[in-house]
Amino acid sequence: MEAALKGYFGYSTFRPYQREIIQKVLDGRDCLVVMATGSGKSICYQIPPLVTKKTAVVVSPLLSLMQDQVMSLKQKGVKSEYLGSTQTNSSVSNEAEKGTFDVLYMTPEKAISLPSRFWSNLQASGICLLAVDEAHCISEWGHDFRTEYKQLHSLRNLLVGVPFVALTATATERVRQDISTSLVLCSPHVVVGSFDRHNLFYGVKTCNRSMSFISELVKDVSKRSDVGESTIIYCTTIRDTEQVHEALVTSGIKTGIYHGQMGSRAREESHRSFIRDEVLVMVATIAFGMGIDKPDVRCVIHYGCPKSLESYYQESGRCGRDGLPSICWLYYQRSDITKADFYCSEAKNETQRKAIMDSFMAAQKYCLLATCRRRFLLQYFGEEWNIDCGNCDNCTAVKNERDLSKEVFLLLSCIKSCGGRWGLNLPIDVLRGSRAKKIVDNNYDKLQMHGRGKDYSSNWWKALGGLLIAHDNSIAVFSLAKEESITERFHLNASKDYLKETVRDTFRFVSPKGVK
Ligand code: ADP
Ligand code: ZN
Numbered sequence: 001m002e003a004a005l006k007g008y009f010g011y012s013t014f015r016p017y018q019r020e021i022i023q024k025v026l027d028g029r030d031c032l033v034v035m036a037t038g039s040g041k042s043i044c045y046q047i048p049p050l051v052t053k054k055t056a057v058v059v060s061p062l063l064s065l066m067q068d069q070v071m072s073l074k075q076k077g078v079k080s081e082y083l084g085s086t087q088t089n090s091s092v093s094n095e096a097e098k099g100t101f102d103v104l105y106m107t108p109e110k111a112i113s114l115p116s117r118f119w120s121n122l123q124a125s126g127i128c129l130l131a132v133d134e135a136h137c138i139s140e141w142g143h144d145f146r147t148e149y150k151q152l153h154s155l156r157n158l159l160v161g162v163p164f165v166a167l168t169a170t171a172t173e174r175v176r177q178d179i180s181t182s183l184v185l186c187s188p189h190v191v192v193g194s195f196d197r198h199n200l201f202y203g204v205k206t207c208n209r210s211m212s213f214i215s216e217l218v219k220d221v222s223k224r225s226d227v228g229e230s231t232i233i234y235c236t237t238i239r240d241t242e243q244v245h246e247a248l249v250t251s252g253i254k255t256g257i258y259h260g261q262m263g264s265r266a267r268e269e270s271h272r273s274f275i276r277d278e279v280l281v282m283v284a285t286i287a288f289g290m291g292i293d294k295p296d297v298r299c300v301i302h303y304g305c306p307k308s309l310e311s312y313y314q315e316s317g318r319c320g321r322d323g324l325p326s327i328c329w330l331y332y333q334r335s336d337i338t339k340a341d342f343y344c345s346e347a348k349n350e351t352q353r354k355a356i357m358d359s360f361m362a363a364q365k366y367c368l369l370a371t372c373r374r375r376f377l378l379q380y381f382g383e384e385w386n387i388d389c390g391n392c393d394n395c396t397a398v399k400n401e402r403d404l405s406k407e408v409f410l411l412l413s414c415i416k417s418c419g420g421r422w423g424l425n426l427p428i429d430v431l432r433g434s435r436a437k438k439i440v441d442n443n444y445d446k447l448q449m450h451g452r453g454k455d456y457s458s459n460w461w462k463a464l465g466g467l468l469i470a471h472d473n474s475i476a477v478f479s480l481a482k483e484e485s486i487t488e489r490f491h492l493n494a495s496k497d498y499l500k501e502t503v504r505d506t507f508r509f510v511s512p513k514g515v516k
Contacts, residue, residue, distance in 0.1 A: 004050040015040045030185040035193035037169040037317040045131035049102040054126035060133040066105040083110045099125025108148035119158040135166035139178035170310040199320045202373040203393035204330045225280040229298035233283045236304040245283040258284035295322040301329045305336035307343045308359030332367040334466045428461040
């Protein structure tokens with residue numbers, strides 16, 4: 001094992017868990033490996049073939065990812081090839097079944113469509129493992145479900161006695177269970193490494209208006225590119241991608257763009273110029289991602305709330321792979337809550353819709369957090385992590401908390417008194433003492449809370465409403481965003497029962513469609 005690590009990869013020691021996993025695979029045991037991006041999972045399936053002189057088959061979701069890996073393995077003297085779904089040339093698969101390759105990559109589509117003759121021939125030549133990379137794609141509860149992954153279990157019957165190794169960087173308990181069940185893993189050796197990426201700083205910037213937000217972003221990015229550091233900016237939609245790209249280019253920053261509606265040539269070109277440091281800034285949809293093995297990205301910015309913490313963790317994790325301090329900013333707008341509908345539109349059934357909704361609400365919570373963000377993330381992924389990290393915006397900011405129970409009660413009872421039909425804006429106008437026609441016509445100016453909320457701006461009240469929705473009534477400490485991304489922190493005494501009651505009654509109509 002050591003000889004292979006040194007001889008082919010040039011490393012003299014294994015990273016945590018690598019040796020243990022390789023040993024289990026050599027013993028013929030199934031494994032489920034959950035380790036952070038950049039922790040060195042690939043070596044776990046690349047070394048066994050070099051030790052056993054048998055082929056390792058690796059199922060991987062993306063062609064570009066496989067191409068990169070194959071190229072880099074070939075350079076190291078490891079015999080490697082890939083089988084894509086659309087390949088008609090059968091010479092690779094003819095070679096493969098003779099056991100020519102150490103590491104043979106294939107897409108899941110290919111894996112399930114190869115004839116059983118292929119597998120029996122390969123088994124006769126020698127196969128040491130079947131690895132399923134990005135295994136969270138198996139689960140509908142994961143953030144990147146792919147149908148073909150679900151069918152991989154059919155390989156189980158064709159490859160009797162071959163250890164299966166499922167690998168992923170992000171998996172909650174539920175997803176882990178799904179992976180194990182779906183691949184019919186046989187009492188797998190489970191390794192869950194720490195997800196902590198200690199060199200990454202986490203932070204959220206909050207803002208109301210997208211224009212001032214973009215100028216803040218431009219400032220942020222230009223600071224970094226001036227000193228030669230790379231940044232990736234992830235946007236939710238292609239429209240945002242284009243808008244942010246244009247703003248950066250206009251202010252003279254050389255910026256690449258990458259999204260699914262570009263041709264594959266243009267995308268490859270864009271990818272390459274970023275890897276080669278010809279452009280330091282890349283604005284992209286999440287289509288830009290898996291397989292970017294650029295070690296020195298210094299910052300990942302998410303422009304808009306991501307659809308889940310799983311995907312956030314994976315995407316933001318693309319900076320600082322070299323272990324040096326790097327930054328993950330999330331630019332959040334209160335109106336991001338409306339993205340729920342956008343994300344839910346991908347759902348094919350009720351289970352999926354519920355899963356997408358749950359994941360999205362967790363991401364919202366992260367955005368509005370006033371406590372340690374790392375702690376929240378790691379606990380979300382099931383780790384016992386009970387200390388504040390000292391390396392996120394909330395840990396480093398000066399605390400400024402106060403009890404907001406009174407204001408919350410005022411807002412909620414006003415929504416209720418207005419009959420709960422108006423959303424947020426009208427009740428806020430009532431609180432602020434408006435005598436607009438609609439208000440007078442409905443006698444809302446006679447309510448006792450009319451004008452009682454004059455001390456706060458209407459944006460302030462909207463922020464409070466947004467926070468309550470995002471936190472569902474269960475969380476005690478809120479951070480409240482003011483305009484221009486200054487964050488103040490407040491405290492809500494959630495132990496007061498009257499609040500809980502009112503919150504529960506009120507949410508249905510201030511929430512966008514689908515949020516309970
Ligand atoms: P993952 O698949 O978990 O995201 P990779 O397998 O791509 O991570 O590994 C990340 C980086 O760490 C790669 O550049 C790899 O060469 C390097 N690496 C892996 N194992 C070791 C090791 N034992 N010693 C030093 N570097 C390693
Ligand atoms: Zn922290």
